Amino acid sequence: MAVPAPFLVLCACVLGFFHVEATPDTTSSLDSSFCHGGLEVIYPQLDVDKCLVIPKDLKLREMVSTVWKAPQIYFSGAHKNKMYVLAMVDPDAPSRAKPTSAHWRHWLVVDIQGNALKNGQIDGKTLTDYHPPTPPQKSGFHRYQFMLFEQLPDAPVSLTEQEKSSRVPGWV
Numbered sequence: 001m002a003v004p005a006p007f008l009v010l011c012a013c014v015l016g017f018f019h020v021e022a023t024p025d026t027t028s029s030l031d032s033s034f035c036h037g038g039l040e041v042i043y044p045q046l047d048v049d050k051c052l053v054i055p056k057d058l059k060l061r062e063m064v065s066t067v068w069k070a071p072q073i074y075f076s077g078a079h080k081n082k083m084y085v086l087a088m089v090d091p092d093a094p095s096r097a098k099p100t101s102a103h104w105r106h107w108l109v110v111d112i113q114g115n116a117l118k119n120g121q122i123d124g125k126t127l128t129d130y131h132p133p134t135p136p137q138k139s140g141f142h143r144y145q146f147m148l149f150e151q152l153p154d155a156p157v158s159l160t161e162q163e164k165s166s167r168v169p170g171w172v
Contacts, residue, residue, distance in 0.1 A: 040074040041146050070130035073122055075148055078114035083151040085110045095139040106131045110157040127159050
């Protein structure tokens, strides 16, 4: 399904999360403060290393939503002996005006080895398969956030059966 109408914003960050207020079709200064830490998200024709509003005229929105698979993820600051958790969420689901399903989970990978992450390899356990940005028609501006967290040693991360089956809103 082509999704040319809604706005798409991709944000990459490490170890952080902020509630953001902005006008319905722009990013705010808090959006920019969210985008930090050196996480790099790479799609075939799109390299995201900061907050980015995807331009309408390049058909990149359609490519991100319908054509391209999961992006490559790089984090040059990863420690080779540590593990990480990667989450991709839509804080504006189903719409920014009424985000009743805020932080809809689009991707969740745990047990990512730091040495692999430094080389752009997501070598971990996928808890939620990648679901590309696909905002509903006429739902307005959407932000998609990639968050990377350091996983505590000897602390397995998992989802409950309900979380697995429903991608429960509000649960990363």
